[in-house]
Amino acid sequence: MTLIDEPRPDNLVLSPVKTSGLGDQMKAGLDAPICLTWELTYACNLQCVHCLSSSGRRDPRELTTGECEAVIDELQRMQVFYVNIGGGEPTIRKDFWHLVGYAVDHGVGVKFSTNGSGIDAGVAERLAQSDYVDVQISIDGADAQTNDHVRGEGSFATAVRAMEHLHAAGFEGFKISVVMTRHNIPQVDEFKAMADHYGAQLRLTRFRPSGRGTESWDELHPTDQQQRDLYHWLIDHPDVLTGDSFFHLSALGEALPGLNLCGAGRVVCLIDPLGDVYACPFVLHDEFLAGNVRDEGGFEKVWQQSDLFIGLREPQSAGACASCGHFDACQGGCMAAKFFTGIPLDGPDPECVLGHGETAMDSVARASAGKDHSRTAVAIGRKPGI
């Protein structure tokens, strides 16, 4: 698993007292998540081929403004200090800016992920004036050709325009978020230069075979050599954010910075547009559905009492990886990546750097992708633009 979009919240500072034991306490779960991802809508003007939530069409059953406010009230009571809002394209919701303001007014900071289509000069000005709101612009290529192949025609230009507005407005340190694929790993230095140019922070995360990624994984997931190249690049660039999503690479040597554990249901989770609560952003599938915020007891009861989350907080078996000397480093990898490639949850990660994953995948059928919100059939290199 990974914490939300990240096993480690990107902004986590690890202070040097009592370093031992923290991981065990995290694994046993906390009374409230450290941070959570909240997909506000499945509506999206793009249909990226790797979308974790297979977004496109709005679901008419999505939470109302009042229901969203009630969730925020609960997060405030539970002292969940900030949420990562995504979608879909969250800025499409008519009440998006209202909800951001409501969260901030209730002590819940917001980082939201966007393709940039909702960030004009005026919005950028307003955003630059609030410390409580952070913005993350998604791109998947350092040039239009590479990016638009995955995200749709015109999407690179839209994202760049948003970054220019934020930069011009003086928004320091917004995030540029890139999902690492076979096509863009060779461009990491260009992404870094782009972030430096805009005074932004680069954030690289792992591509998972979730949502529409189940279909595009074979073409887009990194090669073994690219995984090794990326690992060394990340070791050389500790200031680049990763949400700890590459902890499976720690088996290559020195551990990458961060908690290096799967936080699913333990310290992170996801709320989807309908209020369904899943263990992490990469497992929008009935197998990992813990409950709904509309149920009696709300989000807090789901987080604290659902059978699924209680089970995830039990000590997990190393299973097939028990005899591997690198288990302490990689923890068996990502739960979602295993699930959607048909590997048992106590089996090796499909991208195990020692090659155990490929053997495991050979013998199994893949899991179904889960719910699909696409507007039209989606294929790589043929996607509707903005």
Added chain:
Amino acid sequence: MSTEPLTFDSAVAYRLHERVALRPEPFGALAYHYGNRRLNFLRAPELVSLVESLEAYDSVRAAFDDANIDPHRWPSFEKALASLAASGFLVADDTES
């Protein structure tokens, strides 16, 4: 009035930044800074008590004297405080000194 010094000085007074919130946890506390949007784990209950007590003292050292912490552990606690100051969670408080 507060400043954020580059180095931590246990001879002066510190306090939690006014935009930092603490959430109690079994291991200590989760701290969040609304200003710089960073998270921090305070990984010992004694560290949480110490941090919360700081503003009542003229110096960090005086806070240590009253805290129920084994003196052998003071260096690691001081290191933690220095780290909290470096990331903006603690600020030097010169209102009383």
